[in-house]
Amino acid sequence: MHYRIDEQGRKRVTLIPGDGIGPEVTEAARRIIDAAGVRIAWEIREAGAEVFKKGLPTGVPPETIASIRETRVVLKGPLETPVGYGEKSANVTLRKLFETYANIRPVRELPGVQTPYSGRGIDLVVVRENVEDLYAGIEHMQTPGVAQCLKLMSKKGCERIVRAAFELARAEGCKSVHCATKANIMKLTEGLLKRTFEEVSKEYPDIQAHHIIVDNCAHQLVRNPQQFEVIVTSNMNGDILSDLTSGLIGGLGFAPGANLGDGIAIFEAVHGSAPKYAGKNVINPSAVILSATMMLRYIDEGEAANAIENALAYTLEQGIYTRDVRQEGSVSTTAFTDAIIANLGKLPSTWRARDRRPLRLTPLPPHRDYVRPASRRTIGADIFIESPASPEEIGTSLEHLVEGTPLRLKMVSNRGTMVYPSTGALTDCVDHWRCRFVLRDPSLSLNDEVLIDVLGRVGSKYRWMHVEKLEEIDGAPAFTKAQGED
Numbered sequence: 191m192h193y194r195i196d197e198q199g200r201k202r203v204t205l206i207p208g209d210g211i212g213p214e215v216t217e218a219a220r221r222i223i224d225a226a227g228v229r230i231a232w233e234i235r236e237a238g239a240e241v242f243k244k245g246l247p248t249g250v251p252p253e254t255i256a257s258i259r260e261t262r263v264v265l266k267g268p269l270e271t272p273v274g275y276g277e278k279s280a281n282v283t284l285r286k287l288f289e290t291y292a293n294i295r296p297v298r299e300l301p302g303v304q305t306p307y308s309g310r311g312i313d314l315v316v317v318r319e320n321v322e323d324l325y326a327g328i329e330h331m332q333t334p335g336v337a338q339c340l341k342l343m344s345k346k347g348c349e350r351i352v353r354a355a356f357e358l359a360r361a362e363g364c365k366s367v368h369c370a371t372k373a374n375i376m377k378l379t380e381g382l383l384k385r386t387f388e389e390v391s392k393e394y395p396d397i398q399a400h401h402i403i404v405d406n407c408a409h410q411l412v413r414n415p416q417q418f419e420v421i422v423t424s425n426m427n428g429d430i431l432s433d434l435t436s437g438l439i440g441g442l443g444f445a446p447g448a449n450l451g452d453g454i455a456i457f458e459a460v461h462g463s464a465p466k467y468a469g470k471n472v473i474n475p476s477a478v479i480l481s482a483t484m485m486l487r488y489i490d491e492g493e494a495a496n497a498i499e500n501a502l503a504y505t506l507e508q509g510i511y512t513r514d515v516r517q518e519g520s521v522s523t524t525a526f527t528d529a530i531i532a533n534l535g536k537l538p539s540t541w542r543a544r545d546r547r548p549l550r551l552t553p554l555p556p557h558r559d560y561v562r563p564a565s566r567r568t569i570g571a572d573i574f575i576e577s578p579a580s581p582e583e584i585g586t587s588l589e590h591l592v593e594g595t596p597l598r599l600k601m602v603s604n605r606g607t608m609v610y611p612s613t614g615a616l617t618d619c620v621d622h623w624r625c626r627f628v629l630r631d632p633s634l635s636l637n638d639e640v641l642i643d644v645l646g647r648v649g650s651k652y653r654w655m656h657v658e659k660l661e662e663i664d665g666a667p668a669f670t671k672a673q674g675e676d
């Protein structure tokens with residue numbers, strides 16, 4: 191079973207109130223769920239700012255981790271994260287600790303919430319990969335003035351999220367899935383998602399599969415959002431696109447989310463902790479309430495989820511709303527919550543909650559070497575160095591340093607553009623250089639002894655900080671070329 195029941199027959203849920211406005215909006219959701227008659231044993235646990243202040247750098251204490259391992263289901267308020275310094279995001283930590291790899295972010299036009307898109311019937315879901323990509327958070331200052339962030343995307347991670355998107359489409363009765371990538375530029379990382387989408391889509395012939403470049407996807411979402419039903423994309427792209435889509439239907443106050451893994455689910459609003467509004471009883475709790483209805487469907491309480499969604503829509507339809515919808519005539523958080531509770535059992539005239547099949551994710555095979563090629567060979571190496579010298583000085587010097595070795599210098603690039611041998615382009619260089627060495631005899635395979643020798647030679651004159659082997663996998667290069675490289 192994907193959730194746990196206590197000795198009194200109640201379904202166990204870990205409740206993390208969160209920071210800023212978090213306690214207010216999660217309390218609103220809890221009151222409504224209790225009023226709907228769902229029997230839940232709430233286990234209240236901490237995470238976020240208060241935990242950081244106690245000196246725990248993850249922001250997630252052991253007691254919270256233990257509770258989640260037991261309950262398997264979490265309703266969470268927004269958590270504050272220091273920006274640009276200090277600790278990791280507690281939000282990201284929770285997602286990664288429990289491998290909740292599928293971030294489901296639906297948006298649907300609601301009655302009484304006027305936007306430039308009202309009347310178009312917007313009803314779509316962004317399915318965001320949730321644990322890989324740039325959010326792996328692996329960063330280094332490679333020189334005092336050049337930072338690096340590793341964009342890690344795995345075949346297994348891509349396949350999991352693509353399958354989740356197609357399964358969601360079936361569960362929701364959707365006819366199409368769009369895959370949004372930047373594969374035209376990042377051909378290996380974003381390209382891996384595109385290729386995996388095209389492979390997996392063949393197993394779902396009942397659903398139309400479309401690839402779209404992510405910037406065009408953003409453009410099309412603004413021009414013609416009703417063409418989309420399900421959009422699957424990578425972590426950062428999904429973070430950005432889901433905020434865009436929430437803006438189409440009234441803002442982050444109406445944007446719910448679910449983080450799903452194999453047997454663990456964390457439900458939370460898309461919005462942040464908004465500390466300047468904390469304790470003022472003015473915030474819109476709808477996003478957390480809608481996240482809670484996603485949770486209820488997950489724990490097989492679909493009737494209650496429908497009742498709450500209908501009551502929320504009925505309340506908005508009656509002209510009861512919070513200040514983010516309109517300042518004039520707005521009500522407080524608690525008054526809005528009271529109105530939804532009073533309207534449980536009522537049906538709006540222009541909107542209906544839909545019965546949905548709960549989304550269940552099927553685990554992929556557990557082996558870590560998920561891709562097993564028939565052949566692979568190391569044909570060279572990129573050595574990254576720091577130097578204030580010119581491209582010509584560096585290139586000629588490196589050629590001299592590796593004379594007599596099995597490796598030759600093929601090119602030097604600066605921020606992705608080849609600068610040696612010179613192409614005649616005008617490139618403004620910094621002190622961070624990628625130096626590509628390849629085997630003089632292309633029929634051989636590079637061994638570590640040769641590479642270590644070359645590293646020593648390069649290191650005798652330059653500070654090197656990073657090395658990447660150049661692999662050939664199943665006969666194809668497993669690396670990209672610099673701009674201008676032949």
